Amino acid sequence: MAIKVTYLGRADYLPTYAAMQAFTAARTPDTPDELWICEHPAVYTQGLAGKSEHILNPGGIPVIATNRGGQVTYHGPGQVVAYPLIDLGRAGYFIKEYVYRIEQAVLQTLVHFGVTGLRVAGAPGIYVRLDDPGSHALLPQRPQKNNGGQIPVNQSPDFQGLGKIAALGIKVSRRCTYHGVALNVAMDLEPFSRINPCGYAGLQTVDLSTIGVPASWREAAEVLSRQLQTYLSP
16 A cells, blocks of 8 residues: 655644544554645654754744754755655554665755765664765664674764754654654755754754755655655565
8 A cells, every 4th residue: 555645834833733643543453644744834742762952053943843853953944855645554664674774764854965874873863964965875873684784882973074954853652653754855954953953962953955066955855755755665
């Protein structure tokens, strides 16, 4: 059964969050999976593990506590936000693989635009090289199979030379997912400087525009939607 894609346009965060919760609570084993695509007005969202010290200077931008995983992030115009509403039990894969599949969809979206996305051990999301976004050279700090993709205890992720281009935060209830992934396309990046993105002080955030890719929001949204439909299929 194909995943139904719905474009919500520019949607306020709180009603969208409430709609995801309501959709998930009302699901039955026969409810088709959906993928909601939108952009939000400027808002900071705080995950369950979020610490207030990572919100440095929100100014007039609202801060909303959520039940997703992770720390604080920023959503705003020019960012494609994708919310997969997937029944993992029916799809036949577990949370760890679900996260991997979302990241893979983002990586393939970036390939479409001539950009090489990268994973960093211990830090979910997708990153790019700031000096050479198209480089295929392997990162020394990439996840390694021999330790399950983890980093050694007491060692922080290494973001040297990298910028974060996509952030991930999910919730699973009764094996059904909501929240999702945000891909930065052509944003005002200044609000990211008012937080420690995803809880990492000094982590630089980039978008496609900053690294020289003149993609429109709609083009990026359509490519990401297709990739998510492909990678999240059972």
